[in-house]
Amino acid sequence: MISYHPDSRFLTDFAAANLPLSEAVCVSAHLEFCGKCRAHVQQLADIGGHMLSRLQPQEVEKTSFERLMSRIGSGDGAQQAVADAILPTPSVAASEPVVAVEESSRASAAGVFLPRALRRLSAGGLHNLSWVQLGNALRVAPVRISGDVRETAIYDIKAGGRMPEHEHRGEEITVLLKGSFSDAEGSYNRGDFVVRNAGEAHQPMATQDTDCICLVSLEKPVRPRAWFYRLLEPYVQYRLQKTLEQNTAF
Amino acid sequence: MTGSDDINSRKAASGWGTQTVPDPWEAGLRKVAQGGDRAEFRKIFDHFAPLIKAFLMKGMSAYADRSMAEEMTQEVMLKVWNKAASFNSGKASVNTWIFTIARNTRIDFIRRNERADRSIDIEDIWHEADSPEPLVDLQQRRVEAVIRNALSTLPEEQALVLEKAFIDSKSHNEIAEELDLPLGTVKSRIRLALNKLQILIDR
Numbered sequence: 262m263i264s265y266h267p268d269s270r271f272l273t274d275f276a277a278a279n280l281p282l283s284e285a286v287c288v289s290a291h292l293e294f295c296g297k298c299r300a301h302v303q304q305l306a307d308i309g310g311h312m313l314s315r316l317q318p319q320e321v322e323k324t325s326f327e328r329l330m331s332r333i334g335s336g337d338g339a340q341q342a343v344a345d346a347i348l349p350t351p352s353v354a355a356s357e358p359v360v361a362v363e364e365s366s367r368a369s370a371a372g373v374f375l376p377r378a379l380r381r382l383s384a385g386g387l388h389n390l391s392w393v394q395l396g397n398a399l400r401v402a403p404v405r406i407s408g409d410v411r412e413t414a415i416y417d418i419k420a421g422g423r424m425p426e427h428e429h430r431g432e433e434i435t436v437l438l439k440g441s442f443s444d445a446e447g448s449y450n451r452g453d454f455v456v457r458n459a460g461e462a463h464q465p466m467a468t469q470d471t472d473c474i475c476l477v478s479l480e481k482p483v484r485p486r487a488w489f490y491r492l493l494e495p496y497v498q499y500r501l502q503k504t505l506e507q508n509t510a511f
Numbered sequence: 512m513t514g515s516d517d518i519n520s521r522k523a524a525s526g527w528g529t530q531t532v533p534d535p536w537e538a539g540l541r542k543v544a545q546g547g548d549r550a551e552f553r554k555i556f557d558h559f560a561p562l563i564k565a566f567l568m569k570g571m572s573a574y575a576d577r578s579m580a581e582e583m584t585q586e587v588m589l590k591v592w593n594k595a596a597s598f599n600s601g602k603a604s605v606n607t608w609i610f611t612i613a614r615n616t617r618i619d620f621i622r623r624n625e626r627a628d629r630s631i632d633i634e635d636i637w638h639e640a641d642s643p644e645p646l647v648d649l650q651q652r653r654v655e656a657v658i659r660n661a662l663s664t665l666p667e668e669q670a671l672v673l674e675k676a677f678i679d680s681k682s683h684n685e686i687a688e689e690l691d692l693p694l695g696t697v698k699s700r701i702r703l704a705l706n707k708l709q710i711l712i713d714r
Contacts, residue, residue: 269698276677312674
């Protein structure tokens with residue numbers, strides 16, 4: 262059951278394609294779980310459709326249509342239409358998010374549902390990403406979305422694992438891809454879209470029975486509360502940066 | 512297309528089909544999809560290409576001049592031809608479908624312009640959502656008629672923020688900056704407008 266959804270600002274900016282990519286990837290991931298928000302985005306696109314139809318038309322060049330038809334005539338006609346109608350087949354059926362088959366080994370998280378936007382990047386599976394292990398309970402795969410200043414990453418928190426308490430210096434979006442976690446504010450399940458704002462501190466903990474995998478987009482790096490982790494931070498940032506390069510190497 | 516036939520028969524069975532205004536472009540687009548009908552495509556082109564060009568000139572004034580808008584209009588119409596078979600009348604009107612193609616082409620162009628790498632595909636983010644539940648489809652078509660009628664009755668300040676968002680391609684933050692309004696005011700104006708259009712988002 263999904264309880265946390267993107268608000269009207271996220272959905273409108275998404276439908277009008279005005280959302281920075283890192284956030285758009287998060288909204289898109291939520292949409293793959295949530296039929297209700299999909300319907301809203303479709304309705305919002307209708308606003309765009311009607312507004313388009315009311316614009317003052319701008320005359321196209323006289324030869325515009327003929328030029329287009331000669332491009333179409335030179336090779337890509339009806340056959341192309343069929344090929345284009347079929348989207349590239351993702352490794353996991355797109356219509357229905359698939360719950361991961363429970364694996365004894367954490368390394369083998371191949372069955373986890375990945376948002377369509379990230380499948381290309383991960384070549385179909387989480388195990389193809391490069392990970393940084395941070396303590397016992399958490400590993401992080403930073404993902405580069407170029408042209409975007411936000412930090413995007415996939416977090417894998419071990420069942421029952423507790424993340425270091427941290428404070429947000431900017432907005433954080435979390436979309437749960439698998440499992441569930443809780444913090445003082447509530448508990449969150451697969452598909453939930455959770456936003457934390459600057460100044461809020463929390464200590465998320467994965468539920469006992471299963472690992473928790475999240476897509477995370479950070480406006481600014483979080484700041485751990487404990488001095489021990491603060492000392493480690495530059496080292497962690499260095500390792501995340503090195504790993505990030507591996508996750509963009511194609 | 513079996514997909515849209517299913518939806519049409521469901522619509523007929525539920526008796527709702529008669530309540531929706533027929534889409535004037537749907538039959539023509541289907542002929543383009545099935546037989547590569549050039550005469551029908553010409554009609555679609557003559558109507559939509561000048562609108563798409565207007566949309567691109569407004570939304571991309573920072574990136575593209577008139578001749579670039581012309582080139583991109585060609586790209587959009589090429590996609591309309593190529594993707595005609597994937598149009599699903601149960602999900603969207605032709606207007607909306609073409610808007611989403613133009614919108615995706617615009618953002619793809621901006622990314623190329625910024626020399627962003629291509630490891631993430633725009634079409635994977637703003638994809639044509641996998642077929643929503645039948646009930647959602649029906650409500651969808653009903654709301655679309657509401658949107659069409661209510662759009663012209665919106666107070667000017669609400670219509671303005673929607674136009675800035677959907678046509679001028681401005682985010683909430685950019686609209687707030689441009690109109691010198693607090694972000695909360697922009698958000699509430701858009702929410703009020705959406706409520707009037709019966710797009711009832713909980714948050």
